[in-house]
Amino acid sequence: MASSRELATPGGGSGFWPIFRSLRSALTSRALPVVAVLLGILAIWYLGAVWLNAPFAYDVAARSDTELSFAELLSQTMSQQRPVLPAPHQVAAEMWKTVVEIAPTSKRSLLYHSGVTLSSTLLGFVLGTTLGVVLAIGIVHSRVLDRSLMPWIITSQTIPILAIAPMIIVIFASQGITGLLPKAFISMYLSFFPVAVGMVKGLRSPDAMHLDLMRTYNSSRLQTLLKLRLPAAMPFLFASMKVGVAISLVGAIIGELPTGAVAGLGARLLAGSYYGQTVQIWSALMTAALLAAVLVILIDIASRAVTSRMGVR
Amino acid sequence: MNAPLAVSATEPVISARDLDLVFQTADAPVHALSDIDLTIRKGEFVSLIGPSGCGKTTLLRVIADLEQPTGGTISVNGMTPEKAREARAYGYVFQASALFPWRTIAKNIALPLEVMGIDKAERDRRVEKNLALVDLKGFGKKFPWQLSGGMQQRASIARALAVQPDMLLMDEPFGALDEIVRDHLNEQLLKLWARTKKTVVFVTHSIPEAVFLSTRIVVMSPRPGRIHEIIDCDLGDDRPLDIRETPEFLAIAQRVRDGLRAGHAYDE
Ligand SMILES: Nc1ncnc2c1ncn2[C@@H]1O[C@H](COP(=O)(O)OP(=O)(O)OP(=O)(O)O)[C@@H](O)[C@H]1O
Numbered sequence: 050m051a052s053s054r055e056l057a058t059p060g061g062g063s064g065f066w067p068i069f070r071s072l073r074s075a076l077t078s079r080a081l082p083v084v085a086v087l088l089g090i091l092a093i094w095y096l097g098a099v100w101l102n103a104p105f106a107y108d109v110a111a112r113s114d115t116e117l118s119f120a121e122l123l124s125q126t127m128s129q130q131r132p133v134l135p136a137p138h139q140v141a142a143e144m145w146k147t148v149v150e151i152a153p154t155s156k157r158s159l160l161y162h163s164g165v166t167l168s169s170t171l172l173g174f175v176l177g178t179t180l181g182v183v184l185a186i187g188i189v190h191s192r193v194l195d196r197s198l199m200p201w202i203i204t205s206q207t208i209p210i211l212a213i214a215p216m217i218i219v220i221f222a223s224q225g226i227t228g229l230l231p232k233a234f235i236s237m238y239l240s241f242f243p244v245a246v247g248m249v250k251g252l253r254s255p256d257a258m259h260l261d262l263m264r265t266y267n268s269s270r271l272q273t274l275l276k277l278r279l280p281a282a283m284p285f286l287f288a289s290m291k292v293g294v295a296i297s298l299v300g301a302i303i304g305e306l307p308t309g310a311v312a313g314l315g316a317r318l319l320a321g322s323y324y325g326q327t328v329q330i331w332s333a334l335m336t337a338a339l340l341a342a343v344l345v346i347l348i349d350i351a352s353r354a355v356t357s358r359m360g361v362r
Numbered sequence: 363m364n365a366p367l368a369v370s371a372t373e374p375v376i377s378a379r380d381l382d383l384v385f386q387t388a389d390a391p392v393h394a395l396s397d398i399d400l401t402i403r404k405g406e407f408v409s410l411i412g413p414s415g416c417g418k419t420t421l422l423r424v425i426a427d428l429e430q431p432t433g434g435t436i437s438v439n440g441m442t443p444e445k446a447r448e449a450r451a452y453g454y455v456f457q458a459s460a461l462f463p464w465r466t467i468a469k470n471i472a473l474p475l476e477v478m479g480i481d482k483a484e485r486d487r488r489v490e491k492n493l494a495l496v497d498l499k500g501f502g503k504k505f506p507w508q509l510s511g512g513m514q515q516r517a518s519i520a521r522a523l524a525v526q527p528d529m530l531l532m533d534e535p536f537g538a539l540d541e542i543v544r545d546h547l548n549e550q551l552l553k554l555w556a557r558t559k560k561t562v563v564f565v566t567h568s569i570p571e572a573v574f575l576s577t578r579i580v581v582m583s584p585r586p587g588r589i590h591e592i593i594d595c596d597l598g599d600d601r602p603l604d605i606r607e608t609p610e611f612l613a614i615a616q617r618v619r620d621g622l623r624a625g626h627a628y629d630e
């Protein structure tokens with residue numbers, strides 16, 4: 050990935066230095082800030098865990114009439130069964146147990162739940178991206194669609210998804226449709242928006258000279274779309290797909306909350322909060338975040354593959 | 363010098379009568395073209411020259427049906443510009459090369475051929491032929507950014523030629539290039555024209571370029587954009603670069619310069 054990043058940097062990759070430079074830039078300009086931020090987050094997280102879990106530790110100590118030394122306090126705040134804020138290593142241990150040690154077929158495996166959420170995320174994302182692209186093509190080619198659709202597209206996103214997600218689930222359920230589809234529908238509902246907006250911009254991005262050029266060839270609108278507008282819109286498409294896939298995941302998780310679903314990361318979150326299993330909640334949260342990161346990175350890799358084929362320096 | 367040219371005996375390719383074009387802008391309307399009368403015959407090389415804003419690009423765009431006149435009539439190949447465009451009567455070369463950055467040079471040249479529905483074998487043949495014609499053999503697989511500005515502009519000329527039009531409309535194609543490259547491309551363009559006898563309408567800011575290339579020079583003046591003078595310029599088909607030192611050349615250049623000055627003084 051470092052080398053394809055080099056490709057995308059103007060001026061990079063020529064002369065004697067590229068290998069050295071890509072190594073150095075990989076270490077300094079990319080890894081270092083990420084690691085620094087990560088360490089910062091971990092430090093704050095630990096501090097927060099001590100701070101927030103301390104009252105409970107004092108409570109327990111007071112009830113058994115013992116004094117807590119500072120070292121004892123520290124270890125107590127990081128090993129509670131149901132801490133207000135679990136410490137990072139508790140979450141990591143829980144994740145290790147539920148991802149690696151438990152067979153992925155088990156209902157207690159986070160991999161299993163991730164898979165459930167992922168399938169509706171991906172279905173919703175594919176549907177949403179397709180819908181977004183189709184809407185954008187319509188809007189760019191028809192002034193009537195531009196005027197009539199655009200306001201509704203924007204309005205659609207002002208409705209809080211938490212409010213309509215249960216409605217969607219209920220309506221689908223009344224038609225006997227449960228499980229994957231209603232959740233994917235919510236993901237689609239969320240993810241079509243960034244794609245539609247990004248693609249309208251992207252399809253309109255070719256400059257007037259390129260459009261004039263196609264006109265001198267007596268190019269049809271379809272040809273202009275395929276040979277000029279769509280290729281020009283590719284960077285916009287990938288940028289909005291990154292937003293779209295992350296928001297799809299959120300949609301899928303939200304879709305799992307009102308159903309009382311038994312499977313999926315949303316179900317894990319819900320179950321965790323029923324029983325006050327904060328460690329379980331946090332590990333489901335972290336898994337969702339990791340999943341989102343992986344999805345975004347995959348799109349980024351696809352984007353680089355496409356743009357390097359399109360000759361971006 | 364005013365003797366009728368051999369080529370001008372043939373039929374008109376472009377014929378404009380009382381052409382007018384007013385752009386409606388937010389503030390005042392802009393009179394970009396006013397009373398343009400111009401006949402261009404088959405095989406002529408006509409340059410449009412004049413100060414910035416005198417309507418050279420606009421006139422070229424009207425011929426290409428990229429702009430609609432608000433008055434007067436114009437025919438291209440005996441039909442409306444729209445019909446001529448639909449028949450792909452011309453190749454248009456823009457001031458910038460307007461290559462698609464995501465296509466290789468070869469693919470860029472093939473673009474109009476793809477649009478025209480020409481099959482792959484013929485496309486490849488024409489791409490190779492025109493790459494060679496503009497001295498870009500072996501650069502087909504490169505992307506535009508890997509080429510110098512002059513090479514990009516040559517590629518865009520190859521792209522226009524690939525359509526095999528009888529007419530070339532060129533809007534300051536060499537405007538952004540340095541003198542040496544420009545001289546070289548001027549020579550090549552002249553050779554190409556002498557060999558193929560395509561009709562060329564060529565917009566330029568450069569007097570030597572206009573005199574060197576043209577059979578006729580249309581001197582335009584601004585506000586409103588109109589034709590100030592049309593100067594015949596027949597230096598023969600064989601023009602080495604150093605013809606620019608000859609008295610004939612310098613005399614025509616002087617006439618163009620005088621025309622430009624007279625046209626410009628008008629609104630000062
Ligand atoms: N689309 C447009 N809308 C409004 N005004 C325009 C438009 N195109 C050109 N004009 C105006 O018409 C006039 C002629 O423009 P044109 O581009 O034809 O000049 P030009 O002779 O090609 O100038 P240059 O040498 O700088 O290229 C200018 O005053 C310009 O501002």
Ligand SMILES: [Mg+2]
Binds near residue numbers: 418419420533
């Ligand atoms: Mg111009």
